[in-house]
Amino acid sequence: MIRVSVVGAAGYSGAEVVRLLARHPGIALSGLFGSPGGKGAAFADLHPDLAGLSGPEVVPFSEESLLETQPEAAILATPNEVSAELAPRLLAAGIRVIDVSGAFRLKDAALYPSWYGFEHPAPGLLAEAVYGLTEWCGDRLEGARLVANPGCYPTSVLLAARPLLPLLAADQPVLVTSASGVSGAGKRSELAFSFCELAGNFKAYSAGTHRHEPEMMQELGLPAGSAFTFVPHLLPVVRGILSTIHVSFEEPVTDVALAERFVVAYAGRPFVRVHPAGRLPELKEVVGTPRAHVGWQLLPGGRRAVFVSAIDNLLKGAASQAVQNLNRVFGLPETEGLP
Ligand SMILES: NC(=O)c1ccc[n+]([C@@H]2O[C@H](COP(=O)([O-])OP(=O)(O)OC[C@H]3O[C@@H](n4cnc5c(N)ncnc54)[C@H](OP(=O)(O)O)[C@@H]3O)[C@@H](O)[C@H]2O)c1
Numbered sequence: 001m002i003r004v005s006v007v008g009a010a011g012y013s014g015a016e017v018v019r020l021l022a023r024h025p026g027i028a029l030s031g032l033f034g035s036p037g038g039k040g041a042a043f044a045d046l047h048p049d050l051a052g053l054s055g056p057e058v059v060p061f062s063e064e065s066l067l068e069t070q071p072e073a074a075i076l077a078t079p080n081e082v083s084a085e086l087a088p089r090l091l092a093a094g095i096r097v098i099d100v101s102g103a104f105r106l107k108d109a110a111l112y113p114s115w116y117g118f119e120h121p122a123p124g125l126l127a128e129a130v131y132g133l134t135e136w137c138g139d140r141l142e143g144a145r146l147v148a149n150p151g152c153y154p155t156s157v158l159l160a161a162r163p164l165l166p167l168l169a170a171d172q173p174v175l176v177t178s179a180s181g182v183s184g185a186g187k188r189s190e191l192a193f194s195f196c197e198l199a200g201n202f203k204a205y206s207a208g209t210h211r212h213e214p215e216m217m218q219e220l221g222l223p224a225g226s227a228f229t230f231v232p233h234l235l236p237v238v239r240g241i242l243s244t245i246h247v248s249f250e251e252p253v254t255d256v257a258l259a260e261r262f263v264v265a266y267a268g269r270p271f272v273r274v275h276p277a278g279r280l281p282e283l284k285e286v287v288g289t290p291r292a293h294v295g296w297q298l299l300p301g302g303r304r305a306v307f308v309s310a311i312d313n314l315l316k317g318a319a320s321q322a323v324q325n326l327n328r329v330f331g332l333p334e335t336e337g338l339p
Helices: 012-022 063-068 080-092 111-116 152-167 212-220 255-266 315-329
Strands: 002-007 027-034 058-060 073-076 096-099 146-148 174-180 228-234 241-248 272-274 292-298 304-311
Touching: 002 012, 012 027, 012 073, 012 315, 027 063, 063 080, 073 080, 073 315, 080 096, 096 315, 111 212, 146 315, 152 174, 152 212, 152 228, 152 241, 152 255, 152 292, 152 304, 152 315, 212 228, 255 272, 255 292, 304 315
Parallel strands: 002 027, 002 073, 027 058, 073 096, 096 146, 174 228, 272 292
Antiparallel strands: 174 241, 241 304, 292 304
């Protein structure tokens, strides 16, 4: 059994990681940690629905107590700045790290002050970190020391857009609108995230300024200044992301050609389901599952199309993709421990 500790175990993403690892046949949960000043929680209180399973208590984080749990790997489901400081120290202690935050996703350290609000404390690790969009990692995950789990919005967008890259018209914009359930913002008590502010409402936010924008541009190979527009929206549901991607092609394409492209990209990839042409995914298909669903509608003339991608932000957008990546790092089947 591979010993794995989870930091941020009582947060929305971390709790999903714990839920998956508690049933994983090849993993032993060695330690669960919350914030240093936090109260901690019994395992049964963290997941009352996992009756019959046992696991470590969630205790306030300290580096010494984490090291005492002797993990081979740690999953960090912590704020960006916390992961950025902690990951290098864990790596130095010989512990592999899967980081669910954005601390190691961008390759250019100079982008961190403007998009994340801090100077990166370990810029030397950015080149080493494997950007863990699992289906597109080739063999880079096997044995990796540091995996930067992708953001939830980027996971939904990249899975749909990556196979299209060779077809896109160079002089036309790529326009993305994404709507996320409120758990995407983590546990918060701010007024803007209260029930009365959100219920019955739907709004766009951070147009052109969301920190997932440079991440998507990096992973699509688009230089700064490209005509790429990302507008996130807050949807008054607990979980799920639906992304709509408007693209233009250099040459007219057919549904058959698009279908072939996606079949090749995702053959043997159980966590990406490609819909038949014209059948667009919905949130209810993916919420509570580790899968992404992708579909498209080709527009008249074959030069433009709308792609739609749906995921559960806390699973394929965070916890289940972290477990896919953990499995691959340790040479386990990618599906192990995932429903
Ligand atoms: N929510 C999503 O859909 C989603 C998707 C992909 C990636 N992410 C990323 O995943 C990370 C966690 O997000 P979340 O939504 O799960 O957040 P969250 O619900 O706010 O949970 C954050 C967790 O981090 C812990 N924590 C805070 N400061 C800490 C410190 N100094 N040392 C150790 N632990 C600390 C908290 O402890 P307490 O429980 O004691 O407060 C909590 O368990 C973020 O970086 C986020 O950007 C989130």
